[in-house]
Amino acid sequence: MSAFTSKFADELIANAAYIGTPGKGILAADESTGTIGKRLASINVENVETNRRILRELLFTAPGALPCLSGVILFEETLYQKSSDGKLFVDILKEGGVLPGIKVDKGTVELAGTNGETTTQGLDGLGDRCKKYYEAGARFAKWRAVLKIGENEPSELSIHENAYGLARYAVICQENGLVPIVEPEILVDGSHDIQKCAAVTERVLAACYKALSDHHVLLEGTLLKPNMVTPGSDSPKVSPEVIAEHTVRALQRTVPAAVPAIVFLSGGQSEEEATRNLNAMNQLKTKKPWSLSFSFGRALQQSTLKTWAGKEENVKAAQEALYVRCKANSEATLGTYKGDAKLGDGAAESLHVKDYKY
């Protein structure tokens, strides 16, 4: 076959399809130690292992949340952590019908000779790491490639490097039983219009799928995590319907039907924006052979974090806030979100950070 068929093929296909179940999506809780430190700092919480563990326990035991989720992406540390009564997080998730996933990239490094463009590292020993993660209970992985829009960006070099890095990562994952989430994020930074974002997104995605084909990746056992197609952060906003139209069209032009699901990143969008945009896409009457769902980090956790503020007495309220966002996004995957989610503190707050680094 053009696609590499490993011993894990059937399992990869089943897991990828499950993650794309309508009504469910992914919670991206894979902030690295450095990144989670920034989040904790914003609510005056010390960045120590116990606090990181407490936060994730808060998320994974939130009543009503797990049924809205098909997967949670974890950072390596979290893959081995337990709840306060000694139960492994991965077991809590599995029992709740949620597949554990693992971030496997090692961040970005600059491409010399470009204007601040990057490539992503993490291929060294990746196969062995994936094997270990599979043994620990992970069933999918995530690798974030980053591109930007500018006068001369993204360059052909940046597109090619990132596409082929993603493809190499993807096939190594599949050799070791992990469904690769392919994430070619085009940053929202800039003053370009939505047409420009659409053009770049189509070009980048076309390159990704050529690279995946070259590397014999089994598309039925992958997921795509793209940016939504929007105007740049310095440009006037447009309605969710316009975002939906441009986004779905870009995907129709580039993403083969063999891919079971597309799980959007939220970028710098506020919780409410991200949900409304996803909802509009699912309401659009046009060809969508893949399910359209979410893989949100900030856009699921922002109000939860603020409500928690590191205090045990706030845990219950914080878990409610998480449930509100989970439920709203679950409805958005079905196109039934009515915009009536109890807006928690900060739900409408933009989460855009210029030139955001994980």
Next chain:
Amino acid sequence: MSAFVGKYADELIKTAKYIATPGKGILAADESTGTIGKRFASINVENVESNRQALRELLFTSPGAFPCLSGVILFEETLYQKTSDGKPFVDLLMENGVIPGIKVDKGVVDLAGTNGETTTQGLDSLGARCQEYYKAGARFAKWRAVLKIGATEPSELSIQENAKGLARYAIICQENGLVPIVEPEVLTDGSHDIKKCAAVTETVLAAVYKALNDHHVLLEGTLLKPNMVTPGSDSPKVAAEVIAEYTVTALRRTVPPAVPGIVFLSGGQSEEEATLNLNAMNKLDVLKPWTLTFSFGRALQQSTLKAWAGKTENVAKAQATFLIRCKGNSDATLGKYTGGASGDSAASESLYEKGYKY
């Protein structure tokens, strides 16, 4: 946009979509003068213009055939020919809901340094020619690229050259109002199995869609004319359902949903085989975001030619035969063909010719 949106964009999208109407398909009647000569020789008919006109008039005035067809591909000579009562063929077709198309390539030439691989010529002044054809009434075009399977074929050079040639042809067509049918035919010659054909077809199609993206082709205004995925001509045959499964899987892995229709070539298949295979594909219970229909030459005309044998007194019988194949294939696009459309042995006759050259 990533896609070039010229003044013809809306028309291209509408035409492509119409050609892909379920229940309809394309009659490929674009045999060059040399090629139609071979057909005529097989039925002892002289290869002169009046006979070429008589054959096409026979086909285009077949009672009941029009509703089964959305388009007919013509050779340049035919574009300017008329019926015996003086009506231009293009007018006759248009009046009956059948869109005239035009073959625009100028055949294949060998790629030096390869093992008999070829590229297709015809790009010189193609824009000007397309303009003329549009004025004459054509609304879609066809360009046949040819690849073969062998120990070291298709080579990367052959894949790249043919993909890029197709992309360049496609954009020039769109600039001039013609919907390009993109035809990357992987020849059936060889002793390879169906898996090999699948792998090659997927690799070729992935390269084609990358090239189309690079050249800013508007996918919504194109059609794809691929080979079905089958064992090589020297290998044991397989069931229609197996062909359907491998073919549709290959297409799901490579053809973006934005493409409205896939119009299969029949290669060396007999009339009946081609219809049964198309039918099996349309019965397959899997998500297909494009319609699957036919663009058959030999597989629509073989028994008709034999029945005609160049004699006026046989015209009605030949037209009845033609209608049977049209109706059978129309049913096949809906998954409703029940087989054995004509008791005629010609229908089961393989039309395979080794190293077939148009």
